[in-house]
Amino acid sequence: MTREKVEIVEVGLRDGLQMLPVTIPTAEKLEWLSAEAATGVKRFEVASFVPAKNLPQMADAADVVAAARNMPGLLVAALAPNLRGAINAVAAGAQVVVMPVSASAAHSTSNVRKTPDEMVEELGRVAQMRRDENWNIHIEAGIATAFGCTLQGHVSEDEVVRLAVAAVEAGADEIGLADTVGYATPAQVKRMFGKVRAAVGDKCKSAHFHDTRGTGLANVVAALDAGIRSFDASLGGLGGCPFAPGASGNIATEDLAYMLESMGFDTGIDLSALIAVQPTLRRIIPGQELFGKMAKAGIPLGFSDTRIAAE
């Protein structure tokens, strides 16, 4: 029986590391990357192309992207907040450029010093340069704070839809909805993806959830119900957001993979092998609190039986 595929995008090297107080050497980032790639994860968001003075952790973005491209079979994504970042990302070899478009004006200004509409225009410039330069890249608009914002609270659902439509019109190939600050809850997730997919169709295909309030995997279930088949996650739940103090980070890649496999989806990931990567991560970021449960609890006895029964 063929199982339906669901893509897991490991974003820990970008979203997980960017908040750390220490800068991780490039070689150690690549050690994590290659160890996790060996477990079957194919798509990685590996870096953010921002000025090194703003984010020293990402000063080696070009090196990390180039090295990732040398690993066979990976789809290498990088975040770029502007055209300059996108140019650098493409020069380094990134195949996917992720541009954050905050639905919260307050967050957008704080995060990228642009209004949401200015970010859509910037995305349009990247798309224009793709045409001019024949770049073979995929442009993803990540609609940040799509489910609420720590700075302004409520985020208008109509505004999320409007920005998604505008981003597609500006040239985005893919729309992801991101719960940047961990406010999303299941009913909201299902409703919001339904609205955006009604407006832009299957181009709205990915979700980025944090587990700040324990609802991360529940939100995944809701998004699956809405047709989403690509999810960002971070090994050990590493991550956070400068605008969400105390936030406990992304959903954990290993917990997500376990849940999806248990639901009969094919992630392409060797779950035992993935869990076994965590000691490598712990060695690279000693003392950093990790989240997620599978690394501690382990795979259930007889898990294969359960999975087969679910198919």
Added chain:
Amino acid sequence: MTREKVEIVEVGLRDGLQMLPVTIPTAEKLEWLSAEAATGVKRFEVASFVPAKNLPQMADAADVVAAARNMPGLLVAALAPNLRGAINAVAAGAQVVVMPVSASAAHSTSNVRKTPDEMVEELGRVAQMRRDENWNIHIEAGIATAFGCTLQGHVSEDEVVRLAVAAVEAGADEIGLADTVGYATPAQVKRMFGKVRAAVGDKCKSAHFHDTRGTGLANVVAALDAGIRSFDASLGGLGGCPFAPGASGNIATEDLAYMLESMGFDTGIDLSALIAVQPTLRRIIPGQELFGKMAKAGIPLGFSDTRIAAE
């Protein structure tokens, strides 16, 4: 607009405390109970009527039940593994007697030294005594290890259905499915509740999930989809199972309440007040690891707006 009600059953005083290495004084248990009751939680599973030599933590079960009955408006439940325990629970004033019927023969033998069918017979004896003695109690069969077992792995779904039917025939008023060891995953939960409700109807009305592998709240979403409107939880996610080493306990009451309210359900609970009970719990069980995220992350800015939007 009237919101649909969902019941949260606080089981921390039973399931949360029974694994602790120290015995909590009765007065402190009651302090927790009254503090949480003041936030709007109505139904509590407060004790287990087992021999004190087996479980010293529960030696004061009768006192705790009697005190809980003196608090206005509560529905007081107690666990009883046999007729003797049920007699003592009813004598103390318990309004709900919960009897564990393990779907795993291995777990049943280890936990209550009876086979699953012997436990159903024992439940039948309690129902018989209810008739004979005109007890005004509600009998709940908690089908333990309904989603898998750490001792035997896979648990037959047909066996879960068979035991649920047998428990109803023996006199159970309510069937709960319990993920005693934290193996349940969403697709399985939805399927399993569907099967049991097809067999025994609305009598199958409650769920008991642990968050051992991060899927606790995702399982709640799946159970809601299957029509379940009553969920066990434990403040701070306290709890565990002697047969599930490393298990991180029940789903956290405060995280569950947050998610349900965000989905437009009416739990009857004042969420801010509930979160504010956690310091009391920490004082009562110093040094014990707590789980759940809401106590740390807090209620989202503008949460009321989100909730109203979800209705």
